[in-house]
Amino acid sequence: MAISISNHQVPYNTHDYFDVTFSNDTILTLVTHTPSYVDMWISDIERIHRHRLHSLVVGLDIEWRPSFNRNIQNPVATLQLCVGRRCLIFQLLHAPSIPQSLVNFLRNPNYTFTGVGIESDVEKLVDDYNLGVERMEDLRTLAAEAYGEWELKNGGIKSLAERVLGKEVNKPKWVTMSKWDQQWLKPAQVQYACVDAFLSFEIGKVLISGNYN
Template sequence: MVSHVRTKRAYSPKCAMVSHHVRTKRAYSPKPHKYKVFEVDCYHRCFRTTVTAHPGVVRDWIFKMRRRRSYQLRRRELIVGLGVQWSAFSNNPAATLQLSVGRECLIFQLSRAHRAPRSLRRLLEDPEVTRVGVNNHRDVAMLESTKHGLCVGGVLDLARLARYEGICTSNHLSMEVLAEDILGMQGVKKAEDVGRSNWDAVTLSGDQVEYACLDASLSFLMAKALEAWQWTP
C-alpha cells in the first residue's frame, strides 16, 4: 500500500486493508446505489473521491468541476490528472478511468457503465485542457479501445517533462520517484498486487480506490508544481 496514506471509506465500516497507514470510516452518501464516496488522505492532503458507473454522476462531477475552475478554463490553465486501470486477465482494455482536479477525484468504472456521457468526451478531447499522467503511453490507446470508444486529445507524460526540466534524470522514473523529487513525498508506494487486481469488479476495494485516486491526484499535484499547462503533450 501507499505509505503515509489514510483512506476513509465512505459507506462501509469493514474493509480489508493491507497497510497500517490506511484506516476506514463510514460516512453518509445520499445515493449509495449510484456512487460511493471515499476520502483519501495523503501527506495531510485529503482527496474526496467519487466512485461510480453511472454516466449522470460523471456528468454532474464534470459540470461542477468546470464551474469551480472557470477561471483556469478561461486562461487555458486547467490541469486534469488522468489515469487508467485494467485487469490483466480481462478482455476489457480499460476497466476504470480516474480524473483528478484539485482535491476532487472521480473514478469512473468504464467496464460497468452502459455509456459515457458527452461531457466526459468533451473533457477528454478539449485542446484547452492539459491532461497529465505518469508513464501513460498506453492510456490513450486503451481508452479508445473500450466499448465506449473514448478519444483523448493527448496526455502529457510528467516523467518526460521532469527529464526535460532536469528535475529527474533517471531512465526509469516511477510515480514514487517523481512524488518524492517534485512534491517531497517520501515513501509513497504503489502496491503491485493492487495494480494487478480485478478492476472489473462491481465494487472496488478500499485499496483499489486509494491506488487509483493517488495515480490521478498525485499527477495533478505534480503537474501544478511544474506549471504543466505551458507544455504540449
C-alpha cells in the same frame, strides 16, 4: 507517508464517496458507473475552477484487470481523473454508456491531461472505448526536461512524486494486480487509484507551472 481512507456510506448503488487522505491533503473521491454522476463531477470541476479553464491541468490514470496470458488484454476497467482535491473513478466497464460530457472534457484543447505513460493509457482508452484525449503531457518527459535528469524518463509515479513533490508513496503489488473489473472496488483499490490520479495532477501542475526546485 501516511495514507488513509474513509467511506461516506452513501445508501445508493449508483455511486459512492470516499475521503482519501494523503500527507496533508484530503481528496474527495467519487466512485461511480453512472453517467449522470460523471456529468455532475465534470460540472462541479468546471464551476470550481472556472477562472483557470483556459489552462486546466487534469491528472489521468487508468486501471484494468491484469492478464497472465500474453494473447489476452483485458479492457480498461476504471478511468481516474483528478483536479485539485477532487477525484473521479469512473467504472467504464460497468457503465451503461459514456456521457458526452466526458467525451467533451477529454477533447477540450484548453485542458492538459498529465500522467505517467499517458500516451499508452490514452491509446488503450481509444482502442477499448473510442475515448480520445486532445492534449496530454507525459510526466516522465516533463520531469526529465525540467531537471535535466534523463533517467527520469524511465521513472514511475513513485520516483517522480519523490523527486518533484518530496513525497513518498507506497504502491502495494497486490493492489496493482487486483481485480479492477469487479463491480464494487475495495477501499484499498479506491485509495490506490485516487492517489495515482492525485499525484499525476500535483506533479503535472508543478512541472507545467515551472515552480519546481
